[in-house]
Amino acid sequence: MTAVLEIRNLHVSIDGKPILKGVNLTIRQGEIHALMGRNGSGKSTLAYALMGHPAYTVDEGQIIFDGQDVLEMEPDQRSRAGLFLAFQYPVAVPGVTLANFLRAAINARRKEANPEDKGISIQDFRRLLLGKMQMLKIDPSFAGRYLNDGFSGGEKKRAEILQLATLEPKIAILDETDSGLDIDALRVVAEGVNKLIGPNLGVLVITHYEQFLNYIKPQFVHVMYDGRIVEEGGFELAEKIQQEGYDWVAEKYAAA
Amino acid sequence: MTLRTRNKLIAPKLTREMVEQLSAAKNEPSWLLNARLTAWELYDTLNMPSLQSEAWRRTDYTTIRWEQAGRVVYGTSAGIEAIPAENLAPLIGDAQGGLIAAVDGKIVHSELSDALKAQGVIFCDFETAVCQHEELLRKHLMTTAVHPNEDKFAAMHAAFWTHGVFLYVPRGTVIELPLHSVFYNTTSGLSLGHVLVVLEEGAQVTYLHEYLSAEAPEHMAYIGMTELILGERANLRFVSLQDWARNANDIRHERARVAAGAQLDWIIGTMGGRFVKQFAEIELDGEGAFGRMSGLFFADGHQFFDHDTQQNHNAPHTTSDLLFKGALKDQARTVWQGMIKVLPHAQKTDGFQANRNLVLSPEARADSIPGLEIEANDVRCTHAATVGKLEDEPIFYLMSRGMTRQDAERLIVAGFFDPIMQRIPFEEVRARLTAHIEEKLERVAQPV
């Protein structure tokens, strides 16, 4: 059965300041969506709110995933239910190696599926991890490095996609995964994402650049303006933005 | 000192006759009895340390119940079986390099592999050393590193020490298998243990010492000393782990002397006890001497830990590197005070000290007091001290990958300690410590 993420009339505030002002968006497993919009329009806010970041308060609206009320769930429950967020700014966790972290994340999922589970074996884990690292052209030595600690911008983004590849969610939000990547890295990451895309993965790609979308080929493009999704269309909408920028959006939707 | 404070700073009631009895029970030669009696005179004349002194102003030892903890314990009916098996297992593989265990102040086990004996290594308890290696022991015991006159506790130790381990590695001898000793206590009372390590020129060894005890209803006090003496170009890795039960008070003087070109890697773990005051000092005496001190502690409940460290650069081109990392929860309190001292002629020295504290509950408190006393002008000395909480962002990040909040916190705390943990070269010991840290994290504080 295809899982559906449904966002209805979502209002989100930070420290009492309204940021999202009624977002509606539906993403199905297997679909590829792009979300564009000016700096500060609220794209990351939507991503964090979906994942349950404690600083983001949902004032109104609903998020339903796979028939469950997401707003009732803690971030870890959302993750285990199949939601994934590749962070725009991945967080460093000093002292915790990438390998230990990924193992703990995998084991958390296995334990949810079977409370008696003893965790993935070292050999299985190593095989899994090395395979995914190869796919994303990540040097195996990264497994022993502390998570995002001293990673370059591009390395952090690759590590996010490594997590996506390892955790196999149903719906993934990629928040500017393409920014900070050099041209070669962009291709490697895009190819990696493309390999993961299929009937079991729905993706919401947040980006400022058409280039990444050329690889990923979204079927749906949404434009956010001042906390609302105001324009929707196909790939041509992304092209229009690439050529014309957002001024026309601002003119069209500026509060009267 | 006013009469009132003098009365408050009560010393345990120990007598000269007790010194004589202990020495007689151990069948000691007269030089040793005399050394004890001299120390007793010192003990008798010295005041208990003032709570206004720099070393003790944050650390109130008057909570120690000497009426319970002041009776010298020299052997009980308990034997080696009292010690958990995991604390006696070989450290690497199946081969035991050497193992010495003391229970309640008496040695219950002592072994050293034939290979090491053949290399001329001495690893024995003090009573054996008095009989078989009298000259060596007499030369080094409380003469070079720690002296009986440091304070009243040092004098108490020098007069009443109950048990000790003597490790001696001859010149140029490199020991592959690590050595291991355990001091264990089952009762309340006063326990006075000593660790004396002497490495001659070019000798190399790794040594783990553990302090453990069984929970007893009344206070126990461990008044201890550790002396590490490194000859030129010697190399010592010394791991000292303390996990006393919650009735234990631990006051310890520890000092290493590091000669030219020698390297000391000293790792200190503090987990147990109700009250801990540990003086740990490195004297870099010769050119090119290197001393690293790494500390890891986790205080919960009402535990109080005070680590008082010194890095003394007494010669040019010496390097010291200190990192203490501690976690606290519940109503626990910790103090780290550290001093780097550089003598006028100790040019081109490099001294570093850092203390990082992770405070896991609002009622816990960590004091961090770094200090520099630099008398030379061409040196590089830096220090850093932080007291922080668990941060929301890493927790959210880990939870967004499916880990429960508890697992996320556990991982972050384990990560906090990891840099020190990696310096402990024994996998089983690391696993034990990690499990212990997790247990402390989950532990619900008991009322005192």
Ligand SMILES: Nc1ncnc2c1ncn2[C@@H]1O[C@H](COP(=O)(O)OP(=O)(O)OP(=O)(O)O)[C@@H](O)[C@H]1O
């Ligand atoms: N933690 C916060 N505290 C205060 N304001 C915040 C916080 N996070 C976001 N905001 C504000 O909310 C608005 C939306 O920010 P958001 O990060 O969602 O934008 P964005 O569309 O992702 O922008 P960009 O393209 O630059 O990543 C901005 O005005 C921002 O300053």
Ligand SMILES: [Mg+2]
């Ligand atoms: Mg953003």
